[in-house]
Amino acid sequence: MILEDFIEIDKTGLFCRYGNFYLDPKEAVKNAVISHAHGDHAVGGNHNVYCTMATSLFMHHRYKKFAGGEFYIMEYHQTFDVNGVKVSFIPAGHILGSAMVLMEYEGVKYLYTGDYKLQPDKTCEPVEFVEADVLITETTFADPETQHPIAEEEIIKLSSTTSNIMLGAYALGKCQRLISLMNDYCTEKRILVHYSMLPFVKIYEQMGVNLGKYEIYDRKVMKNNHTNMVYMVPPMVFKSYFKAINVIRIFATGWKHLQSSHEIQLYISDHADWNDIILTIEKVKPKQVWTNHGNGYHLKKHYEKSLVVKLLN
Known part of the structure; x- marks a missing residue:
């Protein structure tokens, strides 16, 4: 059974109370599972940090000795336990070391995307898809009118x-x-x-x-x-x-x-656009979609007759 309160949002960010950890917290916490090293997802000072090797290197450069307490470096697809919740990292294709976070608890799988992109990029690991009962997706560009050029x-x-x-x-x-x-x-x-x-x-x-x-x-x-x-x-x-x-x-x-004031407009994005998000939902095959980090209104309207879409923020 899907737990509607498996992930909740508070002032610090996305909290999994069943595993007592935060996903990409906005301020230092005891247990932080970090999807990638951009500053709006990875702050310094966390007591326990779970992330990929590249993410840890970026964080240590940015925050130096204040990067965090104990770093637990995980390979992609390696399953680890955080207070009873099984967790693994799946390549997100956003930047080097970026990861989707697959969480399993009481037989139900929840997939948090962090930031991700489907476009090819030689400089980072290509995105991978896994099936999950709940997809917790970023919606930065979740608008049918937004389609990133090649x-x-x-x-x-x-x-x-x-x-x-x-x-x-x-x-x-x-x-x-x-x-x-x-x-x-x-x-x-x-x-x-x-x-x-x-x-x-x-x-x-x-x-x-x-x-x-x-x-x-x-x-x-x-x-x-x-x-x-x-x-x-x-x-x-x-x-x-x-x-x-x-x-x-x-x-x-x-x-x-x-872009409006520049002589040449260079539309290169490292996020999923509308079509990418729709394809991701098709690949993950979730029973529910929870939206985060953007506006999920268009997704909720698009799936109003076929899929449960819940706006977390």
């Missing part, structure tokens, strides 16, 4: 100009995917990376991911070369350099409202 086709937009480019991107996940894509599809570009992004790049390489060629940003190099340079910067730097001259400003994101 990333390999989007990246070619950068070759439409020889002007130097300031490319804004998240330092973890998006940065590394873009480096790889540009090396494959925009070979004329010379990629310069902001120093703050390099530690995450190095962890990718440490984990065996070959991203291709790139260089650390050098002001003289950028100043002396006026064509085909791509300077990749994190969001805060991109925002602060809004008056940068002699460059085309481009930000890589799936959000349309962040």
Whole structure:
């Protein structure tokens, strides 16, 4: 029997009281099961942390000695017990080390997606599907009008100009995917990376991911070369350099409202879009869908006559 209160939301996040642990808590807790290392899913200071190896490396870089107490590093598909709940990690395809969290309690399976994507991405483990009784899915882009274009086709937009480019991107996940894509599809570009992004790049390489060629940003190099340079910067730097001259400003994101003011719109997202979420539901074959991290209204309406959809947030 599905337990309607198996996962509950409080100010700290998604709480599994049957196993006394949080999924991606927003503040430090005793037991944290972490899906991936983005800052809105992985905070520092938790007492016990269950995650993949890559996630632990990213967290230790970001939070240093405040990353957490005891880290329990788990392989994908390895079953472990957290206070009576059987847990395992399934590749989520979002960033390197990202995982869906499969939980089994009293014979019922609950699958928490964290953030995930179905598009191919050479820089991280491809998403996998497992069947579950309850699918707890992110709904960041759960709108029938949202369909992400193919990333390999989007990246070619950068070759439409020889002007130097300031490319804004998240330092973890998006940065590394873009480096790889540009090396494959925009070979004329010379990629310069902001120093703050390099530690995450190095962890990718440490984990065996070959991203291709790139260089650390050098002001003289950028100043002396006026064509085909791509300077990749994190969001805060991109925002602060809004008056940068002699460059085309481009930000890589799936959000349309962040694209409107840019000469070239680069729609590359690391989240599932509407069609991906529908396909995931088909693959997981849940009896119920619980939505989180976004608006689940459209899903609830879409399945109103065929599937129970519960909005957690």
